[in-house]
Amino acid sequence: MTDQRADDAALGETGSIIDLGMPVPGGAFDEHHPPDAALIGDCVHCGFCLPTCPTYVLWGEEMDSPRGRIYLMKEGLEGEPMSDSMVSHWDACLGCMACVTACPSGVQYDTLIEQTRAQVERRHERSTKDKALRGLVFSLFPYPKRLRLLRGPLRAMQATGLDRALRRTGLLDKLSPQLAAMESLAPRLGKPEKLPTHIAARGERRAVVGLLTGCVQGAFFPGVNAATARVLQAEGCDVVVPRSQGCCGALSVHNGREPEAQDFARRLVDSFEGSGVEYVVVNAAGCGSTMKEYADLLADDPSYAERAKAFAERVRDVSEILDELGPVAPRHPLELSIAYHDACHLAHAQGVRAQPRRLLEAIPGLELKEIAEGELCCGSAGIYNVVNPEPARELGDRKAANIVATGAQVLVTANPGCLMQVTSAIARSDHPMGMAHTVEVLDASIRGVPASSLLPD
Amino acid sequence: MDEAVAAVAAVEAVTRRARELLPADAVVTDRARLRTYECDGLAHYRVTPALVVLPRDAAQLAGVVRACAEHQVPYVARGAGTGLSGGALPHAEGVLVVTSQMRAITDMRPEDQRAVVEPGVINLDVTRAATPHGYYYAPDPSSQQICSIGGNVAENSGGAHCLKYGFTTNHVVGADFVTPQGETVALGGIAPDSPGYDLLGAVVGSEGTLGIVTSATVRLVRLPEEVRTVLVGFESTDHAGAATSAIIAAGIVPAAIEMMDALAIEAAEAAVHCNYPEGAGAVLVIELDGAAVEVEQEYAEVERLCHENGSFEQRLATDPVDRALIWKGRKSAFAAVGRISPDYIVQDGVIPRTALPEVLKAIADLSGDSGVRVANVFHAGDGNLHPLVLFDDSVDGAGEAAEKVSGAILDLCIEHGGSITGEHGVGMDKSKYMPRMYNDDDLDTMQLVRCAFDPDNISNPGKVFPTPRLCGEVPGRKKGAPPLQEAGLAEVF
Ligand SMILES: Cc1cc2nc3c(=O)[nH]c(=O)nc-3n(C[C@H](O)[C@H](O)[C@H](O)COP(=O)(O)OP(=O)(O)OC[C@H]3O[C@@H](n4cnc5c(N)ncnc54)[C@H](O)[C@@H]3O)c2cc1C
Numbered sequence: 001m002t003d004q005r006a007d008d009a010a011l012g013e014t015g016s017i018i019d020l021g022m023p024v025p026g027g028a029f030d031e032h033h034p035p036d037a038a039l040i041g042d043c044v045h046c047g048f049c050l051p052t053c054p055t056y057v058l059w060g061e062e063m064d065s066p067r068g069r070i071y072l073m074k075e076g077l078e079g080e081p082m083s084d085s086m087v088s089h090w091d092a093c094l095g096c097m098a099c100v101t102a103c104p105s106g107v108q109y110d111t112l113i114e115q116t117r118a119q120v121e122r123r124h125e126r127s128t129k130d131k132a133l134r135g136l137v138f139s140l141f142p143y144p145k146r147l148r149l150l151r152g153p154l155r156a157m158q159a160t161g162l163d164r165a166l167r168r169t170g171l172l173d174k175l176s177p178q179l180a181a182m183e184s185l186a187p188r189l190g191k192p193e194k195l196p197t198h199i200a201a202r203g204e205r206r207a208v209v210g211l212l213t214g215c216v217q218g219a220f221f222p223g224v225n226a227a228t229a230r231v232l233q234a235e236g237c238d239v240v241v242p243r244s245q246g247c248c249g250a251l252s253v254h255n256g257r258e259p260e261a262q263d264f265a266r267r268l269v270d271s272f273e274g275s276g277v278e279y280v281v282v283n284a285a286g287c288g289s290t291m292k293e294y295a296d297l298l299a300d301d302p303s304y305a306e307r308a309k310a311f312a313e314r315v316r317d318v319s320e321i322l323d324e325l326g327p328v329a330p331r332h333p334l335e336l337s338i339a340y341h342d343a344c345h346l347a348h349a350q351g352v353r354a355q356p357r358r359l360l361e362a363i364p365g366l367e368l369k370e371i372a373e374g375e376l377c378c379g380s381a382g383i384y385n386v387v388n389p390e391p392a393r394e395l396g397d398r399k400a401a402n403i404v405a406t407g408a409q410v411l412v413t414a415n416p417g418c419l420m421q422v423t424s425a426i427a428r429s430d431h432p433m434g435m436a437h438t439v440e441v442l443d444a445s446i447r448g449v450p451a452s453s454l455l456p457d
Numbered sequence: 458m459d460e461a462v463a464a465v466a467a468v469e470a471v472t473r474r475a476r477e478l479l480p481a482d483a484v485v486t487d488r489a490r491l492r493t494y495e496c497d498g499l500a501h502y503r504v505t506p507a508l509v510v511l512p513r514d515a516a517q518l519a520g521v522v523r524a525c526a527e528h529q530v531p532y533v534a535r536g537a538g539t540g541l542s543g544g545a546l547p548h549a550e551g552v553l554v555v556t557s558q559m560r561a562i563t564d565m566r567p568e569d570q571r572a573v574v575e576p577g578v579i580n581l582d583v584t585r586a587a588t589p590h591g592y593y594y595a596p597d598p599s600s601q602q603i604c605s606i607g608g609n610v611a612e613n614s615g616g617a618h619c620l621k622y623g624f625t626t627n628h629v630v631g632a633d634f635v636t637p638q639g640e641t642v643a644l645g646g647i648a649p650d651s652p653g654y655d656l657l658g659a660v661v662g663s664e665g666t667l668g669i670v671t672s673a674t675v676r677l678v679r680l681p682e683e684v685r686t687v688l689v690g691f692e693s694t695d696h697a698g699a700a701t702s703a704i705i706a707a708g709i710v711p712a713a714i715e716m717m718d719a720l721a722i723e724a725a726e727a728a729v730h731c732n733y734p735e736g737a738g739a740v741l742v743i744e745l746d747g748a749a750v751e752v753e754q755e756y757a758e759v760e761r762l763c764h765e766n767g768s769f770e771q772r773l774a775t776d777p778v779d780r781a782l783i784w785k786g787r788k789s790a791f792a793a794v795g796r797i798s799p800d801y802i803v804q805d806g807v808i809p810r811t812a813l814p815e816v817l818k819a820i821a822d823l824s825g826d827s828g829v830r831v832a833n834v835f836h837a838g839d840g841n842l843h844p845l846v847l848f849d850d851s852v853d854g855a856g857e858a859a860e861k862v863s864g865a866i867l868d869l870c871i872e873h874g875g876s877i878t879g880e881h882g883v884g885m886d887k888s889k890y891m892p893r894m895y896n897d898d899d900l901d902t903m904q905l906v907r908c909a910f911d912p913d914n915i916s917n918p919g920k921v922f923p924t925p926r927l928c929g930e931v932p933g934r935k936k937g938a939p940p941l942q943e944a945g946l947a948e949v950f
């Protein structure tokens with residue numbers, strides 16, 4: 001017993017955890033919103049988040065788990081410099097927030113990784129190639145107009161059959177898996193429908209709602225916006241679609257581009273502010289989760305802080321508002337089996353799981369199937385599949401296998417990113433199945449469109 | 458000095474070997490990365506390992522251990538790193554051998570009620586894989602969603618359902634095992650019992666000090682026909698304890714009887730909104746399983762006994778979602794305490810069930826006298842206590858006060874004829890308490906067993922035993938007195 005102390009020293013016991021205050025100079029972070037030490041302190045190192053983390057599932061390494069990433073943040077605060085290896089593990093995080101759902105201790109990993117990413121963006125010198133790729137993405141994605149331009153060449157390619165020739169070469173996959181994913185969306189790229197700015201409720205008016213048309217949603221899934229508007233209308237909502245709206249800033253937030261995100265947020269708040277809407281309805285999970293957090297994003301801006309908070313409180317996912325209002329429009333039967341995929345930014349970030357299932361199950365004839373490993377991200381995660389194509393693809397294939405195993409005829413999910421990602425993975429798996437957004441299924445049921453419209457031709 | 462230089466050179470030699478044997482990304486030497494492996498579930502012990510390896514299979518793992526043996530480099534096994542006694546605490550001049558990439562279920566033989574799994578397989582994944590065949594893996598630590606079978610074997614882990622079904626040791630029938638010399642041996646087998654010494658029995662619960670398990674053959678248990686889970690609210694832990702004793706005395710062996718006191722309920726409620734009875738001073742989670750008729754009968758009896766012992770609310774789970782929520786409250790309790798206290802110690806001790814009221818009262822007194830809050834969660838059925846000692850490390854002296862209460866609780870357990878650990882193991886944290894339970898002869902005998910497996914003391918050295926012992930000179934290997942002996946830190950047998 002007398003040797004206990006020496007024994008401990010030999011084993012290098014350090015006693016209690018170093019008290020974390022402000023970042024130690026020379027470490028990874030500066031003093032402008034470093035990852036919050038108190039939030040890091042909430043992590044009790046229990047590991048319960050590990051099995052839901054897609055990168056831990058893939059690679060089985062501590063540093064690519066939520067617990068490990070939080071530990072790296074702690075190291076950074078304690079004075080470890082921001083190294084390439086550190087950054088690579090934060091970069092590999094999909095931001096799926098499955099760890100937030102899983103954590104019994106209430107660790108706010110979402111806030112921590114956002115704070116960390118903003119610091120990385122400011123303080124870390126990326127490789128030229130990486131910088132160029134990110135630059136390209138951010139000059140394209142948040143801008144609906146530029147994205148719509150891209151549709152032209154894609155549609156032309158599809159019309160000439162060039163797309164199939166190109167797919168065979170595999171060149172596209174190498175150049176950009178994201179383009180390849182878009183390209184494999186062939187059947188969906190119909191003629192874009194432009195929504196009017198005001199759509200009157202059918203029957204008695206129950207609410208006045210604004211609709212976010214989004215960038216990716218608007219450009220690649222215009223049918224989803226049209227369906228959303230029709231369903232809202234049928235359920236007694238006046239729908240307002242402000243023309244001035246742009247990107248919500250989600251992609252920028254998730255990638256640490258804070259000032260850019262704040263600009264987008266300010267503009268969106270402006271667009272909806274005078275429009276007299278009670279709710280701002282969103283049909284893209286990633287946008288919704290960001291918009292619900294505008295209060296935090298604009299907290300430091302005195303002229304916007306209050307307004308952002310008021311705005312955020314009015315944001316609803318389309319399934320939330322429909323569930324809240326309850327159905328009035330009669331449903332026609334749809335004899336379909338459906339696998340519902342929880343978009344991470346809906347299930348984990350917004351806690352919306354029951355509502356879309358309730359809405360779908362209420363459709364007569366429709367059978368809902370659960371997907372194994374449902375909490376695991378499909379690998380889409382904003383621009384993740386562009387900057388980290390390999391793990392994204394692996395996760396996509398894993399998701400596709402689980403979806404196919406349900407035997408369902410149609411995959412339903414509520415996020416354009418997931419739809420693209422899963423579509424291309426399912427296409428690779430060679431098991432054709434229908435793909436739809438939750439509101440497209442509701443729309444088909446309300447309008448009495450045959451089930452076959454949701455199936456692949 | 459030279460010794461330190463030699464140690465560094467030895468690790469470098471092992472690193473070179475590891476790079477030959479393993480894929481590049483499975484050999485970790487980068488400091489930031491190494492540091493993420495500093496601690497396990499007991500995060501206030503931290504040591505940065507010199508090298509981390511993530512072998513993909515048993516051959517790679519054995520190769521690394523052989524290199525360690527050759528260069529006399531200490532190594533520590535690690536599964537999921539959820540251990541609560543610092544068992545997987547790395548060695549600063551050693552190798553951490555992580556099994557998290559050895560996670561294949563290599564054979565599923567429901568007809569033989571056996572599964573063969575790699576050590577990194579997650580406990581719950583065995584059940585997930587067996588369920589479609591009508592079977593499950595019975596030992597269910599609260600950490601089952603992430604802890605590894607290798608870690609379970611090393612800690613002889615238990616869980617809520619061990620009251621009826623037994624601990625890990627009752628469910629592992631065979632193992633492949635890499636000795637500290639780097640040799641692979643098979644222990645036990647598919648058959649229920651193997652002739653000769655029960656070496657597998659020695660390995661189960663040895664906390665990685667005898668070698669590393671690279672494959673485990675586990676027993677699968679038939680899913681019960683009927684399961685009933687009931688949540689019972691009591692005014693106090695005394696009432697809940699009395700009900701527990703009454704149930705066992707009536708000859709009923711429930712699959713589980715778990716107790717939580719008011720503070721633990723508060724934490725679980727904050728974490729997972731499990732909707733436990735309001736105003737309860739204690740709850741029991743009682744699960745009955747087996748043949749439907751039997752469960753029906755037992756349930757009526759349990760209902761009556763709880764009522765007679767002062768329950769004010771009994772809530773029977775009506776569907777799997779309900780049942781899962783009841784269990785979620787219980788299983789998240791440890792980590793959930795993070796919601797009501799910045800820091801805490803998870804204690805683990807055993808007492809005879811009959812001593813429960815007395816020990817709980819003594820714990821309450823300890824808490825009252827010291828002002829240190831203690832939340833209680835336990836496997837009431839088998840007297841395994843998990844007091845959670847709460848403190849705020851940013852307050853001066855709070856950590857020491859908590860440590861003192863935590864130690865005093867262990868003394869209580871020993872005084873009442875119990876043990877200093879029910880299932881979390883001794884590891885680094887409790888080695889200092891071993892002499893309170895065992896005399897020198899007992900400890901020496903255990904050390905002799907260890908020496909038989911690991912004469913060079915390289916497999917997870919410094920854990921379990923309060924004083925490191927050396928196993929006599931191994932001829933021709935070292936010159937002069939062993940450094941630990943020279944420094945007065947160890948004795949030679
Ligand atoms: C929230 C929480 C709840 C818990 N609840 C319970 C509970 O109800 N019951 C219970 O018993 N435990 C519980 N534990 C403790 C812990 O989960 C168990 O001890 C578990 O068995 C450890 O498994 P692991 O894979 O995390 O092992 P690790 O922590 O990685 O290692 C534990 C020990 O096993 C050794 N080891 C690991 N793999 C091997 C191998 N392949 N061969 C040889 N030795 C090896 C290590 O060297 C170490 O000594 C809990 C922990 C937490 C954080």
Ligand code: SF4
Nearest residue numbers: 043044046047049103
């Ligand atoms: S589940 Fe929460 S507390 Fe546990 S390791 Fe993960 S983040 Fe930390």
Ligand code: SF4
Nearest residue numbers: 053093094096097099
């Ligand atoms: S957000 Fe998703 S990918 Fe990132 S650490 Fe959490 S679980 Fe893992």
